[in-house]
Amino acid sequence: MQFKSDKIVPLLILLPSLVLIGIFVYGFIGQTVYVSLTDWGQGAALAENPEINLIGFKNFGDLFSGFLNSRFRQDLVNAVFYTLFLVSGALGIGLILAILLDRGPKGESVFRTIFLYPMSLSFIVTGTIWRWLLAPRGGINRLPTMIGLPAIGFRWLNSRQSILNFNWQNLPQITAIVVGAVFLYIAYRQWRSRSKKKALLSLVPTGLLLLWALWGARFTPAILPTPEQHGFNLATIGIIITAIWQYSGYTMALYLAGLRGISEDLREAARLDGANQFQYYLNVAIPILKPMTMSAIIILAHISLKMFALIFAMTGPDNAETSHPAVLMYLTTFRANNFAKGAAIAVVLFLMVAVFIVPYLVSAYRERRA
């Protein structure tokens, strides 16, 4: 549309890439979804022409409510906690570092280099190093002894403790309460912005969800035959710290770029309004950084929802306490040759990531078209 000349040559240049993306991304996703609906992996999984039967959603049913798959459910809970802590930790520390550097200290570029170098390293390298730093009776745990305090006794990578436990059988109710709370918040926002009719409408799903969770659920069948506790395994803390150490430099770079983009006029205006530095960051700068925060959440959630190498390097693939669906997918597929179940785990991971990525790409697409 830009130029009149024909579009054949540019199309031919682009075509190989489009075909490759079509096959390797979309075709392969389709194939994995198909495999997840089969029983591929029984018997001769690696034979030339393995016998494969379609069995519907049985693999998914097994993962979420099968007696033998409690490791998957704990892995899923771990993935949620990895994501929550990595995102909030890296955002918080990244913001602090960006504000410190925004003050224009001497040697800024040296500090920036120091905060960002972990980003250039492989998860295997950082994992190996931090495994040594987090050794139960050495490394970090001995730091307090340098100033005469007793050593820390916490077992960062192999604690057996677990907090925030819940019964997996209650998951539907917990989900309903969380979703209900979200609708309640939406209703509150709408009430505040004076659209009272919409607010009342949003209260309907809140009410229905809470009613079902608190009363109706006792009439629906349980998703597991026996109670099963899952929670936040404290052994994941060491891995979370390492991931935050590695990725807070990224959020710092993102936020610093945003802070540097704020015009001098706006800073001046805030100063004239009598805002001190603290108020400037709180009321002027941080709201402007919202798009950076959104980008960082997407990227970090994406990273922590597929976290594999870091866990592999720090606690090994066989450690169930710190495991992740990405690790279990590897074990199920490449160690146990159970391709169908491995594919089903991959599909669950993919859907979790898609929740973040698809709206992000759609809004970026709309912005570019506008």
Added chain:
Amino acid sequence: MLKKLDFGKLVVYSALVLFSLLYLMPIYMTVITALKHPANISLTTAWQLPGNINWGSFAEAYNTLGPNFMNSLYLAVSATIISAVIGSLNGYVFSKWKLPGNELIFTLVLFGMFIPYQIILIPLFRVLRQLGLYGGIPGLALAHIVYGIPITSLIFRNFYARIPESMIESAQMDGAGFFGIYRRIILPLSAPGFVVVVIWQFTQIWNEFLWGITLTRHSANPITVGLAQLAGGQAVSWNLPMAGSLLAAFPVLIIYILMGRYFIKGLLAGSVKG
């Protein structure tokens, strides 16, 4: 007033120094542990400088990881060069020869860089086996090239978008076609774009682990897989994994220290809207 200002500065600098120590602490630990004799490594003296320096750990680490290091070098160099060329051409088309549905096609391509690679791993494994590429470096390079298309196209597209349309138009007036414009205008201006893409792809490919461990045989294992195996045993003496970590980190750290500015550009390009 002056006092207050100084106090603020004091807080900023002490916070920065404290954070710096926190970020450098692992590197300090790695270096001193790598330089110790295995017999001198103990948990209680882990933070102390080595008494007598043992350079042997590096030689020993290289003896084990040398082949992996070379595998990663071949892999990263070849795949990076091909990725950069493909990305440059794609970016040129996406920014200057907008085909019908340009933005939609571009978005569909971008999606490929945000998928968790577990979702394509089984078919990828299968197709590489069918093509006879499973287990070796060429197959791994193919994977990196294909899944590198979104990010390299994105970086070059954004880079070329800043080249003014008027330059393209005047070249077109002079009778230059698709390749003429690319050679005479786009390519000479592309150097910074290539630097960003090459640094980004090289670092990503060098550091990658999931495909390395699932798609290569032992003889073609990249450095990350070699290091994971070296450090994975329970009864390791820690000087060796630490020396191995430094070896695996060395090329990317050098690139980062020398060309950090470009590395950050690649990093920020990954966030589509940024």
